[in-house]
Amino acid sequence: MPKDELDKIEEPEEEEVEESSEEYIQESAITAETPTSTPPSILIDVTYDGKAGKALVKLYDFMNDRIYFWYDNTGHKPYLITDIPPDELVTNYKSILRLKGFDHIDTVVKFNPLELKSKTYTVVYAKDPLTIGGGRESIRDIIPRSWEARIKYHLSYIYDNGLVPGMFYRIENGKLTPVNVDVPGEIQKLGEELYANDEEYLKAFREWLPLFQAPVPPLKRIAIDIEVYTPQENKIPNPKEALYEIIAIGLAGSDGLKRVLVLRRPEILMNADDQGMLLSDDVEVMFFDNERDLLREFFKTIMAYPILITFNGDSFDLTYIYNRALKLGFRKEELPIILTRDGEARYVLGVHIDLYKFFNIRAVEVYAFGGKYSGGEKTLDAIASALLGISKVEREKPISEMNYIELVNYNFRDALLTLYLTTFNNELVMRLIVLLARISKTPLNDVSRYQVSAWIRNMVYFEHRKRGWLIPNKEDVVNAKGSVATKAIIKNKKYAGAIVIEPIAGIYPNVYVLDFASLYPSIIKRWNLSYETVRCPDEKQANDPRNRPVPNLPHWVCSNMRGLTSLLVGLLRDMRVYVYKKLAKGDKDPRQRDYYNVVQAALKVFINASYGVFGAEIFPLYCPPLAELVTALGRLAITRTIIKALDLGLTPIYGDTDSLFLYNPSKDKLEEMINWVKDEMGIDIELDKAYRILALSGRKKNYAGILQDGSVDMKGLVGKKRNTPDIAKDAVKDVIHLFSTISSINDVEKVTEAIKERVREYYVMIRNKDVPLDKLAVKMAINKPISEYTKNTPQHVKAAELLGKYGVKPGPGDIIFFVKTTTREGVKPVQLARIDEIDSDKYIEYLRTSLEQILDALGIPFENIVGSKLM
Template sequence: MLYLLSVKYNGKEARAEMYFYDDEKHVLVRVPDYSDHHPYLLTDLKPDELAERYPDVLKHKGFNRLDVVEKYDPLSDRWILMTKVEALDPLSIGGAKDSIREQLKGHAWEAKIKYHHCYIYDSNLIPGMPYTLEDGKPKIVLSPIPEHIEKLIREMVKDKTELAEYLSWAQILNTPIPKLKRIAIDIEVESPQGIIPKPENAEKPVIAVAYYASDGQKGVLLLKRWQEVPEIKLGDAKITVFEDEKSLLAAAFSLINAYPVVLTFNGDNFDLPYLYNRAKKLGFKPEEIPIEWSPKAEYAELKNAVHIDLYAFFTNRSMRVYAFGNKYREGRTLDEVASALLGIGKVKHDEAISEMTPERLVEYNLRDAELTYKLTAFNDDLVVKLIILMMRISKLPIEDLTRHNISAWIRNMFYYEHRQRGWLIPNPEDILSIKGQTSTKAIIKGKKYMGAIVINPKPGVYFNVVVVDFASLYPSVIKKWNLSYETVRCPHEECRDNKIPGTPHWVCKRKRGLMSEIIGILRDLRVYVYKKGAKASKDEQEKMQYEVIQSALKVFLNASYGVFGAESFSLYCPPVAESTTALGRYSILKTMEKAVKMGIPVLYGDTDSLFLWNPTQDKLESLLQGVLNDLQIDLSIDKEYKWVVFSKRKKNYLGLLKEGKVDIKGLTGKKRNTPDYIKNVFSDIIAELSKADNILVFEKSVEKVEEKVKDSLKHLKKHEVPLDQLAFKVALTKSLKEYTKTTPQHVKAARQLLEYRKKLKLVPPDVKLEEAVPEGEIIAFVKTRNKEGVKAVQVARLDEIDPDKYIEIMKTTLQQVLDALEIDFEDLLEGKTQTLF
């Protein structure tokens, strides 16, 4: 079977190429376009009008032909005739100053869609799906839907037309996912401690290349830089030593060419550009380098493989929050992501990479490649499965899916649906001019409309608290109320009385909206089919499959409404986003009214959840069923707390879940640049609170928190905290000489470090600033009482530390937790004791 992974434009052959993964031979198969497809745009000008008004279009060197096509205009709800202007290459349509798009400004539609995406739409291709080739033409292979899944769908959907749509999506989601043969690559470059070499310069030699593959191959290609290299044994890894760097790179390129999929972590920005530029410096011929890269390139590509950069994928907020449950904070480092998801991090080291022993370097390098590979392999290839499923939903090739954010995924999904239905894809300015702006006033500065509701908490400690949560609240109201950019404020006079509560907007009664239909189907499949199927299944493999499917759907659904309120989104429609949040507020207030009438105290509410105090099982079940009947939205139990403490501030609480984990709204204590000492105090407080499973232990835990904070403050005041525990660590993002207008604290410290290095003759006295303390170096500094207010750790003394500055940082870090516990930080600072009890 051939699984479609990518589509690219081949400039030399002037046509699209499809890249399939052969799951039997485990190779990449390149298939050129068979249909003579060409780039194009649409215009509202008739062919003779176009020829008369814009004769240069027909004279353009890239012009191919004109055609008249019929399109449905969703904004006016009518079919119209458009002129299709076809070109010989994508740049002739758009991207160059004299492009056809530029000449037809104000009269061009669908002119900014990337050509390879356009090809996917028009060829009815679904990336991630299996195909067979018949006379060079790909034919999709769909697997039968499991009987129990089809039964769930048929019980839920009665309309025959709708049923066909649901079953079609289920087939796509249920089709098996291949095991991709892949290799993870990681390089090490000779460089001083804390300095990241620039890949565009590639001045320093590559001293090691580690690899870790799905077929069991793993090892390190090591450059000989020592007089004697001992025999290195590291499990079953193969260690190969090279006398010269060119031979090492040639071996690395052979490995890259041997696998259909190559994994990196930040390989777009470092590993692959560095290898490319270094190879050019060493005299490799262009055809000998398997990497395609230029400074203007969106990402680094491979000639004979698909490149997946996991850095962009794991920093994607939607993946972090909805697929991985916020287990890591930002995902900007391999160590952070791997530690959170795999339970193992990078090899720790104090010395510079170039100063490592051969054994240490091999261990360090191989671990990075291993972590990169295992991030795609843990939980039975979970990440690979998520990627393939989300390719199928979004219709994006694998490189675009893994490197772009969720709004690009959703945009592409809707564009694909437009083309399948023969709809004209509107220009953003058309939507805005017809639909207008918002009417509600935003509470949060910078927002354009009123967002979700937050019900003020009742301060205090509460035991036995149940949190009920709307299952996909916004997707649910989008489906129920038929919200879509073409249905909200539709052009039909008879629909104007179909008002959306809390807004002046109305919604169409004639037609089902595209957004409502697609989001509704995905929401129903997730909530009523795959979540239910996962719970009911007794087969572990099947259960895991359904969990992955519902997780992929969750990522899309949780971002589906917000994009329509983002100006950067090409289908931006403010009234849709405003209507969605208005209906969300309406739903939660109606639910709150119902709970209060039933005698269930509501302690707090935020966006799509309510905190209920000690409800009986009967009343809870009655509430859930009542909401389903009245609002047609599922309300379910999300969390159960042994206790919750609310402060007077919104969105500020902490509680102990029944499973023993402390849950805090917003982990302010774990900011990346917070000194370790303060981070550790925060962690100790959380650990102490997690022991409190009843009222008596809770009281004692609060007292211990007070003591812990007081002791920590005392150590700060007495200058008893080691410098390294107080250090802030910030990277130089540009050369020292470029900081002219302002001088940030880490730059002040960097300049002190330069003088320190000169004084100890660690660098020549006439050395350039950018060479002595180069861009990319991590600067460790502490806050002091000297004139500049900071000192590099290397030149600071304990007695110079300014305790007041650290006390202020500690206050900011701990304030959220202490406020909830009604502990006054100022009292602790003065040695007083005052708690809830």
């Protein structure tokens, strides 16, 4: 079974984990240069070197193509903070003094943002991160009250030293020094004009501007993909066991390297003229007689690059390589790969970026790429097809049965697609990762793996340390701020969310969509919302009615200090809207415009996710009243806007969170409303989309439209689910294509009839069982031994049990291809099924559920197409 099948099945919803001080510790015999002086280099990673007992900073000198290691020489140590005085600590908690990793105790004055006053705290230092927290006996477990004890050490080191991953540093006489960035005067002037009357914002603007003006240099990198021999076609090799041979490793470098390392196998022959059959003539194929030599060459090759790129490398490629190398006799110390306890595969010399995890980050998917690959499988093939327009090599036989040329072509294309995902659009993805690292103060490795809430946490923590603020525990915030006052309408939500105006079903020409520009970030800035300002402990502020932005909510906001979140979110929002969006459109140099467009995309990812984290229990600064105020003010803003639209004689036909759909509005009335919103509420609203034709169903968040440029825009498709059979997916594609042919309202009836006829054809094909079995197959993975499915037996497991009767013993990791049947079990493996056994009704139901939202938007009931009797 090829690794891409693993990609199809393993699609977890990546959830944030509680912050923990358990640190990834780098211990390897492999090292890089450690010079006392270097040219400007980009900071790509910060970690903790267990052997040296110090923080390790990794720098890449892109001009001379060298990786440098810099070890901390400032004496920085892991620590936690407590309010227990030193003498009481020594008297009552003597056991911490006896810990091998204990170092010393000191005091520090910190500003407590929940109490809004400075206090003296005790700082307990340790010699290593595990002594603070994570070991069998840690200081965190002994002391009853502590703060900042769960922050990973490499992040704490970044905060304390003001380091910005992705920025330029040089080593000068052994000291790590930031490199100054020249900022054009005209861009400085934009901030001075924007914040002419606000010195605090202007100061912050000047501090942040170099992060965006510093160029993102070309980062040399290599993308890899492996193929593993398996005795069964539907068997996914277990990367932890690594039982089978690695038969090919594809390597594609940003410097032009094109290479495939191939293991010779006696059963595979190569003809003299096979070289001419390679899809890429310049691919170098290297053959090896044994796997150990192949891996040795692989390790040698990747260590010439600072960045290693994979697609699902954490879960498969690098984990498999690591465990396979150990089986072949390699020692851990000589491997350039380290596996962590939380499932990451780290690259010792530089950074490993797993694109599978990066593209699965919801904020990246939605805000950076506009949902181009949303709703379906997050496989390499699906994402590459959506973003690059290039697909994988079609596979007509099992990997293990391919000849050398077929194997090389298949393997190298995967490596090349992985590389191309970081090079298209002038290196958009790599630039985006670097800029996100700068904004969040998070190493590239972490940025590519964790959801946006972790980035926002790191950014906010960095600013706390810079200001000398105590970082509170989550329970401190919750206890100080209290709970919410509204009830959620949506299940599993904790407070009333956004307002949605019911759509008026129909097909409309000339529909304009007005969109509040960064509505929630604008609200956070406009009303000074931050966890320390909302429900602050100042009684005078609490009793002032001017500090209650929503009269029917019992929440107040301090107005005598600027909230940290308000400052950060407001600044980033302003920099995107008033600086980088303008520069992306106006700069004469197309390369510079491209770069500014990446900057504004990175800022968009941050600001659009900034509100939600404070309403998520997993977020360490979880503050329900803050999140409740944001949504309440959002509801107020869109409600007032709709009332104004009606006053102006405009016709709203739908409204959703921060968007308002208007039917056939006049341009002067649109202009008047846009100006009113800005003047009355201090929030920008702008024209977002203009539809030539828009079909609204009666469902929320479900419509189909053709924009003025002729492109199709659909919301609410369900036909992309990964377990949907291909027959239903094909039907969805055909319907969308037919819909795209509508050029005016006069075409609607004709195209609607064509859609009905096409859907009817699919219905008849299924009803008459005139469909290839592979088009009906459902793919699902077995996650545990068959014997452990005791309480209930899922359909794919029933199919697997039928395979067992024929000598095939499926187990964890195997993919079962099965079809729905009228037999006693209700399913059969594809290998054992006959077309006459297919349960047509089940597949007609797949067809209905996949199409009904699109058909609803067009006013076409599915039953009317195929007849009222479906079963």
